[in-house]
Each structure stands twice: as C-alpha cells, then as structure tokens.
Amino acid sequence: MGEHNFFSFFNIYEKHCLAEGQSPRTVKTKLSNLKMFVKWCIANNIDEIREVTKSIVEQYKADLAETVNPRNNQPLRKNTKRRRVTDVRTFFKELTYLDYFEVNPLENLRLPKPQRTLPTAFLTFEDIEQVFQATVPYGDTGKRDRAILETFYSTGARRMEVANLDVMDVNFKQKQIFVTGKGDKERFIPIADRACDWIKHYVNHVRPKLVDKKSGFTLFLDNRGMKYRETQMSDLAKKYILKAGFDVNAACNVFRHSAATHMLENGADIREIQQYLGHSDLSTTQVYTHVTNVQLKKTYQKSHPAARQTKRLIATEFGRYR
Numbered sequence: 001m002g003e004h005n006f007f008s009f010f011n012i013y014e015k016h017c018l019a020e021g022q023s024p025r026t027v028k029t030k031l032s033n034l035k036m037f038v039k040w041c042i043a044n045n046i047d048e049i050r051e052v053t054k055s056i057v058e059q060y061k062a063d064l065a066e067t068v069n070p071r072n073n074q075p076l077r078k079n080t081k082r083r084r085v086t087d088v089r090t091f092f093k094e095l096t097y098l099d100y101f102e103v104n105p106l107e108n109l110r111l112p113k114p115q116r117t118l119p120t121a122f123l124t125f126e127d128i129e130q131v132f133q134a135t136v137p138y139g140d141t142g143k144r145d146r147a148i149l150e151t152f153y154s155t156g157a158r159r160m161e162v163a164n165l166d167v168m169d170v171n172f173k174q175k176q177i178f179v180t181g182k183g184d185k186e187r188f189i190p191i192a193d194r195a196c197d198w199i200k201h202y203v204n205h206v207r208p209k210l211v212d213k214k215s216g217f218t219l220f221l222d223n224r225g226m227k228y229r230e231t232q233m234s235d236l237a238k239k240y241i242l243k244a245g246f247d248v249n250a251a252c253n254v255f256r257h258s259a260a261t262h263m264l265e266n267g268a269d270i271r272e273i274q275q276y277l278g279h280s281d282l283s284t285t286q287v288y289t290h291v292t293n294v295q296l297k298k299t300y301q302k303s304h305p306a307a308r309q310t311k312r313l314i315a316t317e318f319g320r321y322r
Contacts, residue, residue: 006038006049009100013091016098023184033087052092053105061085061112082112122257127246128153134243140206141223145236147195147202148220151177152237152255154195156277158182159233159252165219167203172196181278189276 010031017027040060046052064081068074089106096104123131132149135142151162161179169178175196176188199219212225222228228236237251248254260273268276 005047006041009049009095010034012098012100013094016094021184026183030087030090033084034091036084037088050101054109057085057088057106057109060088064112078112079114082114085109085111122261123246123248123254125258125262127244128255128258130244131240131246134240140209143198144202144206144210144220145240147198147206148233148236149240149255150195150198151191152252153259154192155179155189156256156259157189158256158278159230159237161278162220162252163228163230163233166217167219168217170196170199170219172200179278183280185278185280187275187278189278 013034014027014031017030018024037060040063041047041052041056044056044059046056061081064076064084067076067081069076089109089111092101092104092106095101096107132146135146135149138145148162151157151165152159155162155177157177157179158181161181164180165177170191171177175191175193177191178186178188180186203219207219207221210221210223210225212221215221215225216227218227220228222232234251237254241248241251241254250257256277260277263273263276264270
C-alpha cells in the first residue's frame with residue numbers, strides 16, 4: 001500500500017515536471033533518484049509519503065554517507081549524494097506548490113556540500129593541434145571527425161550539445177552555433193572561422209555520403225547515418241587524443257576545459273567564460289581560475305630564471321658567505 005502511495009505521487013510529479021518544460025531525460029533522472037529514496041523508506045518501515053519528515057531525510061543523508069558504489073567499491077561521490085537529496089527535497093517542494101501538502105516538511109532541509117573538482121584534463125593549443133592532425137589518415141571519416149573536434153574546441157560545447165546540433169543550428173554568417181544545453185537551456189556560442197570551414201567542407205563533401213532516410217537534419221552523422229550518441233562522441237574524441245600521444249582522464253571535455261583555460265590565459269573575463277560554457281552558477285566557472293594558477297606555477301618553474309636555479313647551485317652560493 002505504501003509503495004502505491006509513493007508512486008501515485010510520482011505520476012503526478014512526472015506530469016508536473018514535463019508541463020513545466022523540463023526535458024524527459026531530466027525527469028527520468030529525478031524519478032530514478034526518487035525511487036532509490038522510496039526503496040530506502042520501505043526498507044526502514046516508512047510506507048506513506050506523509051510519514052516523511054526532515055529528521056527521516058537526515059537519516060537518509062547519513063546512510064548515503066556510508067553507502068558504497070557497487071561498481072567500484074568506493075564511497076558515493078559528494079555530488080551524487082547531493083543530487084539524490086536535492087531531488088527528494090525538490091519533490092516535496094513541488095508537491096507543496098501543487099497543494100498536496102499544506103506545509104513542506106523539507107523546507108529547511110540542508111543539502112550535502114557540493115564537490116568542487118578542478119578540471120585537470122586540458123591540453124595546450126599545440127597539443128590540440130596534434131590531436132587534430134591525428135585525423136588526417138582517415139580520409140572522409142577523418143574530415144568529419146576533424147570537423148567535430150574543431151567544433152568542440154572552438155565552441156567549448158558539451159558532447160550532448162554537439163551531438164544534438166542540426167545543420168541549421170550553425171550560422172556561418174554570424175559565426176555562431178545555437179545549442180540546447182542542460183535543463184533545456186538554449187544559448188548561442190561563437191565559433192571560429194577555421195571550425196566553420198571544416199564544417200562547410202564536411203557538409204558539402206562528406207555528409208551527403210552518410211545521409212540515410214533516418215538522418216533528418218542532424219549535422220554530424222555516424223557511419224550509419226545516425227545521430228551520434230554521447231558515448232560515441234566520447235569514443236571518437238578519446239581515439240584521436242590517444243593517437244596523438246596523450247593519455248588524459250577525459251575525452252570531449254578535454255576540448256571544453258582547454259578552450260576555457262586558454263581564453264582565461266589570454267585575458268577573457270570570468271563572466272564571459274561563464275556565458276561561453278553555459279554555466280548557471282559562476283562558482284562552477286571559477287574553478288578554471290585555479291587551473292590557470294596551476295598552469296602559471298608550472299610555466300613559472302620552467303621559464304623564470306630564478307625558479308630554474310638548482311638547489312645544488314643555491315647551496316654553493318650559501319657557502320660563499322662567511
């Protein structure tokens with residue numbers, strides 16, 4: 001009975017989220033997290049949705065802190081725990097908005113702290129060029145892949161944003177692309193001339209060879225004429241990164257992180273980078289300032305004459321004093 005009670009509210013919540021304009025993918029993720037919470041509730045003899053209180057969700061938070069990911073036997077990542085609790089809190093907030101609760105029982109619930117990780121997967125511009133050159137031996141396939149990689153680096157777009165591009169989303173005259181990002185947020189991103197040239201060549205000479213009746217207006221087509229899945233995009237990027245001789249812990253994001261870092265190093269304002277990357281929260285963008293600081297230290301150690309002095313030489317200098 002309790003399970004039915006919970007899931008009857010899930011149906012209401014799902015329809016509400018979709019009516020609010022949230023993407024089916026976003027809603028699916030939210031419901032998945034909510035189902036894990038319900039499973040935990042039932043295991044702890046909480047059968048009715050109206051039994052849920054702040055103290056109960058605090059216990060759920062405590063149990064999440066001790067939960068191990070069965071895939072790697074490691075504790076759950078901080079952002080995973082935060083996302084699960086956030087989806088529970090939002091669920092009750094929206095049900096209260098819809099008048100299913102007079103008072104939101106989780107109104108004052110605190111979320112676990114977010115995890116701020118530095119984007120370590122980035123390459124220099126010279127390294128990026130080597131990755132581009134790795135596409136040369138592959139003929140028409142290489143030309144398509146070069147157009148994809150140039151788009152990634154030029155725009156800093158996410159892999160889903162590039163995969164979902166239609167032909168008409170690229171404005172060659174205005175030198176910008178139109179993307180739909182996380183949470184169905186839409187934005188225009190500038191794109192460089194060189195990336196435009198590669199896309200034009202691909203559209204005119206390669207794409208017609210790949211087009212299938214199911215291709216629609218999708219810009220980048222895989223070998224079967226279909227839209228790329230996100231995992232396919234990652235595999236494509238990783239292939240050329242490795243062939244260029246680099247082993248970094250990311251694929252498509254290498255180009256995104258590198259583009260943002262290079263722009264900051266060359267004087268771009270942090271809020272401009274925020275807009276460029278499509279971050280809703282400036283604090284997400286600010287991690288790149290830490291990256292440029294790390295890069296500055298490395299460059300300093302290599303290039304500043306004082307920093308290049310060896311400890312042995314310095315010790316010799318010490319010995320000259322009486």
